[in-house]
Amino acid sequence: MERHPYIESIRRETAAFTDRKIKAGQFSRNFIGISLFTTRRANDWMKQEYSNPRARMLFGSFWFEHELCILFADTNLGKSILAVQIAANLTTCNTVEPFYNKCDEPLPTLYIDFELNAKQFEARYRHPQWGSHLFSDLFYRAEFNPEGDDPVLYASYEKYVEECIITAVTTTKARVLIIDNITYMRRGTEKASDAQPLMKMLKALKIKYKLSVLVLAHTPKRDTGKPLTVNDLQGSKMLMNFADSAFAIGQSRLDANLRYLKQIKQRTQQEQYGEDNVVLIRAEHDYTLLSYKFEGYAAEYEHLRHQNARDEVNIRQIRQLYSEGMSLRKMAVELGLHFSAVHRAVKKIRAEAMVDKVEAGN
Numbered sequence: 001m002e003r004h005p006y007i008e009s010i011r012r013e014t015a016a017f018t019d020r021k022i023k024a025g026q027f028s029r030n031f032i033g034i035s036l037f038t039t040r041r042a043n044d045w046m047k048q049e050y051s052n053p054r055a056r057m058l059f060g061s062f063w064f065e066h067e068l069c070i071l072f073a074d075t076n077l078g079k080s081i082l083a084v085q086i087a088a089n090l091t092t093c094n095t096v097e098p099f100y101n102k103c104d105e106p107l108p109t110l111y112i113d114f115e116l117n118a119k120q121f122e123a124r125y126r127h128p129q130w131g132s133h134l135f136s137d138l139f140y141r142a143e144f145n146p147e148g149d150d151p152v153l154y155a156s157y158e159k160y161v162e163e164c165i166i167t168a169v170t171t172t173k174a175r176v177l178i179i180d181n182i183t184y185m186r187r188g189t190e191k192a193s194d195a196q197p198l199m200k201m202l203k204a205l206k207i208k209y210k211l212s213v214l215v216l217a218h219t220p221k222r223d224t225g226k227p228l229t230v231n232d233l234q235g236s237k238m239l240m241n242f243a244d245s246a247f248a249i250g251q252s253r254l255d256a257n258l259r260y261l262k263q264i265k266q267r268t269q270q271e272q273y274g275e276d277n278v279v280l281i282r283a284e285h286d287y288t289l290l291s292y293k294f295e296g297y298a299a300e301y302e303h304l305r306h307q308n309a310r311d312e313v314n315i316r317q318i319r320q321l322y323s324e325g326m327s328l329r330k331m332a333v334e335l336g337l338h339f340s341a342v343h344r345a346v347k348k349i350r351a352e353a354m355v356d357k358v359e360a361g362n
Helices: 005-023 042-050 079-090 118-124 157-172 192-208 236-242 309-323 328-335 339-361
Strands: 057-059 068-073 109-113 139-143 176-180 212-218 245-251 258-265 278-286 289-298
Touching: 057 079, 068 079, 068 192, 068 236, 079 109, 079 176, 079 212, 079 289, 109 157, 118 139, 139 157, 157 192, 176 192, 192 212, 192 236, 258 289, 309 328, 309 339, 328 339
Parallel strands: 068 212, 068 245, 109 139, 109 176, 176 212
Antiparallel strands: 245 258, 258 278, 278 289
8 A cells, every 4th residue: 555655755755864873873773763672780889879879768658769659548647737737847957756757858749630630738737826837949830731731732631641740840940849730641550551551651751850759659448456557558468568668547436537548568778567557647726737747666466446256266366376385387278267356356356455454463
């Protein structure tokens, strides 16, 4: 079939451009463009990184510099409140105690807000007595503009969003990028086919522009009697594979206003805030800034909803087998339970026994 003259013209111009590049020695016909991989000897990588400083904490051990981190939780548990608080502190060298950031200088931060409009944002950070909160001039907030460029001009909606993020990052000279939330960046994240291109794009932006990226995400409906895991993240597998770190916000059954933070994934440092040591936090107004305050540490199971009848049966069986000296792994096999569930139950039994011993001594 004969090609359109215009298409033939483009093909000829492209071929001519390639020939000029080859003659200039910029690439050969066998290898055109930039390789997908950078390959060096392992020792060369070690030498390259030896003098480079370690990644600094941005929010304690939950999130480190130059990481792509995911913060996820159910709706209305305060993801945005915590994210804005982190951003405000990074632009002023302050900290969310006891989760220090180790930056010696304020970091220009771009917060892309797909959740709130300008008035909703203003209302959240305005106190009737103290007025509006004064953020740092390094804190940039972007929101959706319905009159923006026509995405029809781009190959896809996702490419349009990517180009807009790049423009905002380069304009603000941001070193930290926070996206609230990931749902609005693509038509879906439940399937791997939807999530993979999105995470690859964010990872590429992180590397190219030397960014630290925090992405907020929702959890689908979940059983609040079970511990938070990677499986509670919408589109979990592919999103988590590309993330350097992840943590979640959970709801405490003890108090409607009490939340807890739990580490889900970490690469830079060993787990510090897992199911045996979650962080308790509570939102309150600090004059004009709505923020979380640290309230202590606890085991996650203490803040999950009350056990159902089946859980109570399991506890009784575990208590009996534990008194007989059976190992945790054998108990898990015997009862058909996950090892971590048996481990948590035994810890609770031991804690109860310790309390009884202390009370008996008194």
